[in-house]
Amino acid sequence: MIHSGYSRSSTLELLKFSDDLPSLPDRFVKIQKVVQDPNSDASDLASVIRSDQATTAMILKFANSPAYNPTHTPVGELSAAIARIGLRETVHIATAMSLMYGMILPTGMANIRCFWGHAFAVAMVCEKMAHAVDPDQQRCSHERAFMTGLLHDIGRAALGMRVDFTYFERETGHLHQDALIQAEEEIYGVNHAEAGMQLLRLWLFPDDIFTAVGEHHRPDSTHFLGSICYQANLFCNTHLSDRIPFDAVHDAVQQAIIEHPFDLSVFAD
Structure with a gap:
C-alpha cells in the first residue's frame, strides 16, 4: 500500500469543489458551437482555427502529409487545407489541439503532447470501432464515440490540476491500464x-459520454460507448507507442488497424 496524504473523501472533495473548477478551453467551446450550428460552414470553422497559429500550422501539416497529399501538391492556405482534409477530420484535429494547448497541465510539454497524442489516437480508434460495430449509428453517433475517446483520460488531467500537481511526475504519469488504476x-x-x-x-x-468515461477501464462494461472506449484504449496501449508525435498519430492508427484488425466478436450481444 502506498501511503500518501490523500484519502478517497479528500480527493472527491477537491474534485467536486467547483469555485476554481478547470474550464473547457475557449477554442474548444467555439469549435463545438460551429459544429452544432446547422448554418455554419467551413469558413466559420476556419475563422476559429485562424486565431491559433499552432492549430493552423498543424492543419496545414496534415494537409501536406503523404496521407492527404499523394500527388505532392502543397497547399499554403487554411481554406485549401480544410477542403483537402475534409470538414470532419479538420474538426477532429482542431478539437484535439484546442485541448492540448488550452488545458494547462502541470507537467512538461513533452508529457502534454504524449497525453493528448494518446487521447487523439483513442478517439480515432473509438470512432472507427463504433463505425465497424454500429455502421447505422443506432446505438451511438460516431462523433460521440470520437469525443468519448478524446476525453477518456480527462480524469488524469483533473487529478493533476485539482488534487496533486505532481501527478504527471509520479509513476502515475507513465503507467497504463490496470497498473495505473x-x-x-x-x-x-x-x-x-x-x-x-x-x-x-x-x-x-x-x-452517455460521462458514463462511458467512467467505465472505460471496465472490460465487463455493458454500456456501449464504455465498451467501445475500453477496447479502443486497450488497442492503442497494445499496438501503438505512447510517444507518437501528434502529427503522426493518424498514420500510426491507420497502420495499426491494417496490421491488427479489430476483433468485433467482443461486442457480440
Missing part, C-alpha cells in the same frame, strides 16, 4: 475514470 486508487483513493466522470458531469456533458 491500482496506483491511483492506492495514492488518491480514486482512479482517473471516476474523476473524469465527475468532471464531465460538472461540465454538463451528456450522460
Whole structure:
C-alpha cells in the first residue's frame, strides 16, 4: 500500500469543489458551437482555427502529409487545407489541439503532447470501432464515440490540476491500464475514470459520454460507448507507442488497424 496524504473523501472533495473548477478551453467551446450550428460552414470553422497559429500550422501539416497529399501538391492556405482534409477530420484535429494547448497541465510539454497524442489516437480508434460495430449509428453517433475517446483520460488531467500537481511526475504519469488504476486508487483513493466522470458531469456533458468515461477501464462494461472506449484504449496501449508525435498519430492508427484488425466478436450481444 502506498501511503500518501490523500484519502478517497479528500480527493472527491477537491474534485467536486467547483469555485476554481478547470474550464473547457475557449477554442474548444467555439469549435463545438460551429459544429452544432446547422448554418455554419467551413469558413466559420476556419475563422476559429485562424486565431491559433499552432492549430493552423498543424492543419496545414496534415494537409501536406503523404496521407492527404499523394500527388505532392502543397497547399499554403487554411481554406485549401480544410477542403483537402475534409470538414470532419479538420474538426477532429482542431478539437484535439484546442485541448492540448488550452488545458494547462502541470507537467512538461513533452508529457502534454504524449497525453493528448494518446487521447487523439483513442478517439480515432473509438470512432472507427463504433463505425465497424454500429455502421447505422443506432446505438451511438460516431462523433460521440470520437469525443468519448478524446476525453477518456480527462480524469488524469483533473487529478493533476485539482488534487496533486505532481501527478504527471509520479509513476502515475507513465503507467497504463490496470497498473495505473491500482496506483491511483492506492495514492488518491480514486482512479482517473471516476474523476473524469465527475468532471464531465460538472461540465454538463451528456450522460452517455460521462458514463462511458467512467467505465472505460471496465472490460465487463455493458454500456456501449464504455465498451467501445475500453477496447479502443486497450488497442492503442497494445499496438501503438505512447510517444507518437501528434502529427503522426493518424498514420500510426491507420497502420495499426491494417496490421491488427479489430476483433468485433467482443461486442457480440
